[in-house]
Amino acid sequence: MPVSIQDVADHANVSISTVSRVLNRRNIVNEATRKRVESAIKELGYRPNVFARGLMLRRSHILGLVLPDLHGEFYSEIIRGANARARELGYRLMISSVAADDDGSELMATVADQALVDGVAVMVSEVDARTKATLSDVKLPLVVLDGEVKGVRHDSVVIDQRMGVAALLKHLIDNCGAQRLVFVGGQPTNVDTIERLAAFQEAAAEGGVSIESSDVFHLDYRYDTAFDLGQKKVREWARRRVSVFAANDEMAAGIIDAAIDAGLSLPGELPVVGFDDTRIAAMTRPRLTTVHVPMSSMGASAVELLCQRLEDPTRPATKITLQSELIVRESCGVHANPS
């Protein structure tokens, strides 16, 4: 049933080498025979066997993308961006997600099992010893998304969260007059949380605002838990005139809704800002002031790095830094664009 290169050769009265040449290095074959071969190919509906070809070329033109079990939009946007760029570059994407609370073995299995991909992009949400061990075992071109694993050779694409956080806090402090700040993030081991919290504390200090450790909360990036926290805290926060920095939009939305349910007037009584600039940011009332993170670009850049490394395996490790950007809406209390 499957038509092979031999069938095409027979049909065009040439040898398989000629067919192969038509397929790959079309220039060095006679015009007339090339046409004959081409029409034979079309007539028979021939498609080269991927396995045989992969066996020879040691290239599958497939890239692996391993993501943690992420909150919605982040996940799909990264895939979307990676997918689009991969196709442009002639590659395909194989995707696996691994549970966030993975003990490392799942990551291991996923990555190790990728015997057929030409390279793999991995997004890590927690960098522990096990992750590191797994990743250092990877023999293929490796791109780490949104993080770096010291001691492991890999390219990486990271977000410059510091800039975004700094711009956000500067706006909050300088333009909105924030005096006290609350941080609501993910678990302390989460790489994004670590970075955003560090940037947050640094920027707060720079703005002359000190953060009490009791004003740092570690949740799980979800609306519900943030809503629950909000129900307990918003009145106190409003009384103390704090501004809330949530490490993603969904938690910011949860806090906003809790505040509104509690009868607070927003943003006046409780400024709340988010992070990521997902679609949710435009759906809250007041709309979220947040930091835009170029999610689909992350996916696209990862694919690009992988492809570049495939073309030149010897080049030095490369890091692409993507900028994040302050988006001022209403939830911070001041619409005006910061200068």
Add this chain to the structure above:
Amino acid sequence: MPVSIQDVADHANVSISTVSRVLNRRNIVNEATRKRVESAIKELGYRPNVFARGLMLRRSHILGLVLPDLHGEFYSEIIRGANARARELGYRLMISSVAADDDGSELMATVADQALVDGVAVMVSEVDARTKATLSDVKLPLVVLDGEVKGVRHDSVVIDQRMGVAALLKHLIDNCGAQRLVFVGGQPTNVDTIERLAAFQEAAAEGGVSIESSDVFHLDYRYDTAFDLGQKKVREWARRRVSVFAANDEMAAGIIDAAIDAGLSLPGELPVVGFDDTRIAAMTRPRLTTVHVPMSSMGASAVELLCQRLEDPTRPATKITLQSELIVRESCGVHANPS
């Protein structure tokens, strides 16, 4: 660099066939030699070459998943469900998304190119002649997600939207006293819109409510456009005491926000219900009454169908119907669960 079956054989002082047997039909090989081979495998870190194996077995254990460029959560949930089930069954997933406004050629390219997958699941958002032509060209096991393409042999997984819509309208009419209804959907060619609109009209008729054609709106499933429409219409709708049925949660959220911005009191002055039960449904105020669609189950079921067909290529075309379920929250005006 890459270690082959021959290396393992040498290392264990056996022939490659013995190694192969250990790998595949472990039972027919001597206990002692098996152990020797296994330790050689581990020691050398041997992994079978996927291409060579695929060349022999004509199986890649890779499944293709082709999705339209969907609104966020739907997309990621389907992938998540498919991915999880695929792994359980020993398969991997290759994902491509094709633009919703595709002229068919992109779909064609994606599917035709899938020479290396064992089967492919395709979600179609529009069924036109071109799509049909493309799909009927597919030689591999094919599962159509959320639709059926007549004249093409394929398995399918569909959502019983009729039941959900019927339950929703019954609740709206019987329990909430809806007298007039407005439908806000996607484009008239969209398969979901077609089905949801048909079910909507049918259920409305059954409940004794007639729908004027000027009360049927075709948007694009997005928050923004629904918000824009809402800005123009909510006052009129409130005046006429209509209830709004939006074909997804995001549009429902847009209309709700427009209504609230217009100073309406919800759900009292304008009941609005959604569809899908995405996370957004719990984030609106009032919270959305909606119909739950089992998104991740769709992905999982598609994978299952594909695997079953691979095991038994001759079995008759199978359709899995997933139930949708009414979720009553606040936006319809009546909290009570329908009996």
Add this chain to the structure above:
DNA sequence: TTGTATGCGTTATCAA
């Protein structure tokens, strides 16, 4: 129970 030999569909090398 194990080993030998063949073929899977390509690309690459070399000769014609």
Add this chain to the structure above:
DNA sequence: TTGATAACGCATACAA
């Protein structure tokens, strides 16, 4: 410009 032939790494029929 073309064709014969040897890999590529594996599974398997057949021989031992």
